[in-house]
Amino acid sequence: MNRTINFAKRNILEMSRDVLSYIFCIAFPIVMLIIMSVVNSSIPKEAGMTLFRIDNLAGGIAIFGLTFVMLFTAISVAKDRSGSFLIRMFASPMKSENFTMGYILPMLVVALVQVVIAFTASMVIAVITGSELKLEGLLISTIVLFPSALMFTAIGMIAGTLFNEKAAPGICSIFISLGSFVGGIWFDVDGVGGVMQKISKCTPFYYATKSVRAAIDMDFGKDSFVIPIVIVTASAMILTALACIVFRRRMRADLS
Numbered sequence: 001m002n003r004t005i006n007f008a009k010r011n012i013l014e015m016s017r018d019v020l021s022y023i024f025c026i027a028f029p030i031v032m033l034i035i036m037s038v039v040n041s042s043i044p045k046e047a048g049m050t051l052f053r054i055d056n057l058a059g060g061i062a063i064f065g066l067t068f069v070m071l072f073t074a075i076s077v078a079k080d081r082s083g084s085f086l087i088r089m090f091a092s093p094m095k096s097e098n099f100t101m102g103y104i105l106p107m108l109v110v111a112l113v114q115v116v117i118a119f120t121a122s123m124v125i126a127v128i129t130g131s132e133l134k135l136e137g138l139l140i141s142t143i144v145l146f147p148s149a150l151m152f153t154a155i156g157m158i159a160g161t162l163f164n165e166k167a168a169p170g171i172c173s174i175f176i177s178l179g180s181f182v183g184g185i186w187f188d189v190d191g192v193g194g195v196m197q198k199i200s201k202c203t204p205f206y207y208a209t210k211s212v213r214a215a216i217d218m219d220f221g222k223d224s225f226v227i228p229i230v231i232v233t234a235s236a237m238i239l240t241a242l243a244c245i246v247f248r249r250r251m252r253a254d255l256s
Contacts, residue, residue: 028068059215074171134218140216151235157243159172
């Protein structure tokens with residue numbers, strides 16, 4: 001356990017030195033939150049659009065921010081693999097599980113900080129615009145987002161293990177676009193219906209957004225919350241297990 005914690009501390013320190021991590025993991029989601037709130041304020045009430053309303057937008061932006069945690073996980077792993085650092089570390093008594101959790105744990109901390117900042121900004125916007133946003137819902141959503149954070153981090157871990165530091169960011173960019181599109185962050189997937197809705201329901205990103213929005217609204221119904229959070233949690237567990245397996249095999253390949 002101490003090996004994992006020490007390796008995790010090293011990774012947090014490395015990430016704290018990267019200015020881009022502050023921009024994309026913290027600043028960019030907040031900027032998008034503000035921009036979308038301004039867009040919402042310019043939409044006539046007669047239009048009946050609610051997607052960019054702060055109670056819906058807060059959850060969507062939280063999921064959007066987690067996709068950048070995925071990106072920086074991939075970059076961190078791929079960068080370490082491209083140099084001699086991991087090769088030297090592989091010769092240490094550390095096991096593949098220590099490495100995997102040493103990458104994942106710092107990113108979960110980053111995800112928590114990111115979510116807290118995003119929800120705090122959402123509360124400020126709600127007060128300024130006179131919108132209703134339940135504090136209890138935001139607190140519960142912070143916990144509800146844990147499986148989603150783990151899922152995106154695991155995807156980043158897999159991408160960083162399988163691809164080099166030039167290819168890994170590109171692969172994650174595809175997932176960022178895909179997660180935003182089929183996850184229903186920027187438009188109402190259920191309102192669109194048809195083939196788009198069917199495709200979205202085949203991905204865990206849709207259920208990640210759906211579960212956090214339901215939690216913010218304090219709607220814990222079977223279809224709105226229970227089933228989505230079960231799907232996201234199952235996806236997170238499967239992808240984390242897969243990340244451990246992929247990293248172990250890559251570690252053995254690098255040592256041979």
